[in-house]
Amino acid sequence: MGLLDKLKGLLFGNEAVSEGKQDAKPGAKPADAKVEQKPIITKPKEEKPVADKITVGHVHMSGCTGCLVSLADNYEGLLTILDKYADLVYCLTLADVRHIPKMDVALVEGSVCINDECSMEEILETRENAAIVVALGGCACYGNTTRFCRGGQQNQPQHEGYLPIGDLIKVDVYIPACAPTPQQIRNVCLMAYLLLKGNDEQKALATAYLTPLMNLAAAGTEACGCDLMTEVINQGLCCGCGSCAAACPVRAVTMQYGKPQIERDLCIKCGACYAQCPRSFFSFDVCGQYESITNLIAEVMKP
Amino acid sequence: MEYLGQYKAVYKAKSGCEDILAKAQDGGIVTSMFAYALETGIIDGAIVAGPGSEPYKPEPMIATTVEELFASRGTKYSISPNISLIKEATRSYGLDKIGIVGTPCQIQAVRKGQLYPIGLRDVPDKIALALGIFCMENFPYQGLFQMVEDHCATKIDNVTKMDIGKGKFSVYTERGVNSQIPLKVTHKYEQPGCHVCLDYVANMADISTGSVGTPDGWSTVFVRSAAGEAAFNKAVEAGWIVAESMDGVKPGLELVEKLATEKITKNQKYLEHRAHKEHAALKPLRNPYI
Numbered sequence: 001m002g003l004l005d006k007l008k009g010l011l012f013g014n015e016a017v018s019e020g021k022q023d024a025k026p027g028a029k030p031a032d033a034k035v036e037q038k039p040i041i042t043k044p045k046e047e048k049p050v051a052d053k054i055t056v057g058h059v060h061m062s063g064c065t066g067c068l069v070s071l072a073d074n075y076e077g078l079l080t081i082l083d084k085y086a087d088l089v090y091c092l093t094l095a096d097v098r099h100i101p102k103m104d105v106a107l108v109e110g111s112v113c114i115n116d117e118c119s120m121e122e123i124l125e126t127r128e129n130a131a132i133v134v135a136l137g138g139c140a141c142y143g144n145t146t147r148f149c150r151g152g153q154q155n156q157p158q159h160e161g162y163l164p165i166g167d168l169i170k171v172d173v174y175i176p177a178c179a180p181t182p183q184q185i186r187n188v189c190l191m192a193y194l195l196l197k198g199n200d201e202q203k204a205l206a207t208a209y210l211t212p213l214m215n216l217a218a219a220g221t222e223a224c225g226c227d228l229m230t231e232v233i234n235q236g237l238c239c240g241c242g243s244c245a246a247a248c249p250v251r252a253v254t255m256q257y258g259k260p261q262i263e264r265d266l267c268i269k270c271g272a273c274y275a276q277c278p279r280s281f282f283s284f285d286v287c288g289q290y291e292s293i294t295n296l297i298a299e300v301m302k303p
Numbered sequence: 304m305e306y307l308g309q310y311k312a313v314y315k316a317k318s319g320c321e322d323i324l325a326k327a328q329d330g331g332i333v334t335s336m337f338a339y340a341l342e343t344g345i346i347d348g349a350i351v352a353g354p355g356s357e358p359y360k361p362e363p364m365i366a367t368t369v370e371e372l373f374a375s376r377g378t379k380y381s382i383s384p385n386i387s388l389i390k391e392a393t394r395s396y397g398l399d400k401i402g403i404v405g406t407p408c409q410i411q412a413v414r415k416g417q418l419y420p421i422g423l424r425d426v427p428d429k430i431a432l433a434l435g436i437f438c439m440e441n442f443p444y445q446g447l448f449q450m451v452e453d454h455c456a457t458k459i460d461n462v463t464k465m466d467i468g469k470g471k472f473s474v475y476t477e478r479g480v481n482s483q484i485p486l487k488v489t490h491k492y493e494q495p496g497c498h499v500c501l502d503y504v505a506n507m508a509d510i511s512t513g514s515v516g517t518p519d520g521w522s523t524v525f526v527r528s529a530a531g532e533a534a535f536n537k538a539v540e541a542g543w544i545v546a547e548s549m550d551g552v553k554p555g556l557e558l559v560e561k562l563a564t565e566k567i568t569k570n571q572k573y574l575e576h577r578a579h580k581e582h583a584a585l586k587p588l589r590n591p592y593i
């Protein structure tokens with residue numbers, strides 16, 4: 001069974017899905033069927049309630065805490081996640097645990113100051129203790145604002161070398177942008193839950209969803225608005241949609257004559273524009289099921 | 304791959320409002336749906352291709368009144384980066400229920416943005432109605448200008464309508480059809496990114512519409528999602544849209560399917576060609592689809 005078929009089975013149930021044709025029986029139409037379909041997460045939850053949560057930690061490297069605030073900006077959604085799907089086992093700001101424990105997923109915020117021994121130890125420990133390392137936010141993925149450091153800041157003026165975590169350890173998943181959005185963090189947490197605790201089909205959905213973010217992690221640790229030129233326009237791929245301009249947190253991208261124009265001095269190297277671009281990566285399997293996946297997320301996020 | 308995508312229903316349809324039809328491209332479906340949705344609170348604003356600083360150079364705009372929607376009627380055959388306003392719509396404009404019209408690639412961008420809101424904070428659940436328009440190709444403004452001024456020998460300031468259909472690009476002025484050129488002349492001006500595009504009828508829209516398949520003055524309409532179905536049926540009930548069965552309509556769905564198949568298979572071939580498998584000495588070009 002192909003991935004697409006698996007997804008269809010997963011999202012629509014196992015009845016044949018008619019595509020491209022009007023179905024004779026209105027009740028059997030795919031969208032009707034999928035609305036009535038039980039959300040795929042409720043099942044494992046009912047069977048094994050709290051015990052089967054995944055463990056998640058927030059590792060704070062050299063970052064501004066904006067990424068963590070973004071996670072918290074899921075508001076009651078964060079409580080739902082912590083209630084049903086994930087235990088927060090490490091988070092200097094929110095949990096009273098001093099040493100990096102074993103965990104399923106580490107959300108690492110910030111880049112690593114290589115002049116600071118403690119940071120170097122902690123990033124290594126994170127890799128050793130976490131099954132999945134997620135670079136949370138532009139600093140962890142690409143250096144972001146810390147790329148511009150020249151040292152001299154209070155109270156450690158000698159600190160000047162900062163590396164995105166992927167330059168020091170293997171990273172599994174990227175969540176670019178500064179700050180990363182609450183909804184993107186939520187989606188990655190839910191998909192990580194499905195990946196680790198779901199059945200085969202749920203794992204297939206989670207894999208399909210996470211693959212592009214894993215590809216970003218594999219692609220490297222440098223990002224810039226220039227990627228829109230080098231990887232999209234120069235490659236003959238730009239469709240002029242404007243997603244890049246919408247995604248940029250510092251308004252460094254404007255659309256001129258249907259193409260992005262990058263104010264390179266404004267760019268903080270967060271990687272949001274390129275990752276948002278439909279021509280950086282696009283999965284028909286995932287995006288084609290936007291309606292069911294959106295409904296699913298809404299359903300499982302109910303308190 | 305299903306070239307026409309999933310849909311719940313397909314209609315031959317047009318606006319029930321003469322004022323909209325007067326300056327609409329085809330059946331005025333986009334403007335009528337948004338006008339109805341604005342009036343009834345289904346959306347509180349719509350991102351459309353408004354008039355720009357040069358004739359037929361579209362500029363994305365957020366319409367919050369029916370008057371503003373009227374100003375956006377008609378197809379501009381050049382790039383209108385409508386998605387560029389999608390976050391701004393929720394901020395400066397404070398919209399909670401966004402309507403957006405876009406070409407198939409733009410609707411893909413909307414759906415990617417909803418599932419992967421990497422830089423689109425708070426946008427995902429604020430998309431209330433995404434209307435897709437069929438699209439074979441688009442033109443950078445400089446290309447469109449050259450097509451109109453050089454090939455059609457018409458001053459672009461005097462143009463009242465442009466249209467692509469039946470293998471021709473047609474330019475209208477106040478005196479009617481002024482000039483027509485075969486599409487083989489316009490191909491070289493197409494936006495390069497259009498040649499890797501694998502969607503013709505906006506398969507991921509709530510509702511998609513275009514001229515192909517139905518007689519002049521009418522539109523072909525695919526109703527796809529639950530949100531699209533609810534809005535469309537109410538608009539028909541309220542008389543904003545007149546919808547009829549596609550049964551027996553000529554040239555009908557057959558032509559839509561034929562064009563979709565042609566576009567997508569041609570572009571799939573081009574994507575394969577970009578992989579440069581036949582030339583070991585050439586490195587592959589990037590393929591965005593995974």
Ligand SMILES: Cc1cc2nc3c(=O)[nH]c(=O)nc-3n(C[C@H](O)[C@H](O)[C@H](O)COP(=O)(O)OP(=O)(O)OC[C@H]3O[C@@H](n4cnc5c(N)ncnc54)[C@H](O)[C@@H]3O)c2cc1C
Pocket residue numbers: 326327328329330331332333334335350351352353361375376377378379380381382383385404405406436437438439440441442467512513514515522
């Ligand atoms: C580049 C392009 C290529 C097209 N190719 C085809 C085709 O091959 N076959 C086909 O059947 N139909 C095609 N269409 C669609 C068709 O021209 C009409 O736009 C569609 O039928 C809607 O007409 P209407 O009367 O319902 O809309 P109207 O009520 O006239 O409203 C038109 C709407 O389209 C929006 N719009 C106009 N130009 C653009 C643009 N450049 N980008 C994004 N939005 C825009 C406006 O904002 C407005 O809201 C194409 C459209 C475009 C923009």
Ligand code: SF4
Pocket residue numbers: 062063064065066067109110136137138139140144145177178179180
């Ligand atoms: S990515 Fe942005 S929000 Fe996150 S730590 Fe870096 S500067 Fe702060």
Ligand code: SF4
Pocket residue numbers: 223224225226247248249250251252253262266267268269270271272273274
């Ligand atoms: S252009 Fe903007 S979105 Fe892109 S990397 Fe730079 S700051 Fe980030």
Ligand code: SF4
Pocket residue numbers: 228232233237238239240241242243244245258259260276277278279280384
């Ligand atoms: S987001 Fe859209 S406009 Fe920006 S580079 Fe990508 S395709 Fe082009």
Ligand code: SF4
Pocket residue numbers: 239406407408409438439440441494496497498500501502
């Ligand atoms: S052909 Fe495809 S890429 Fe080009 S404008 Fe139309 S939908 Fe976008």
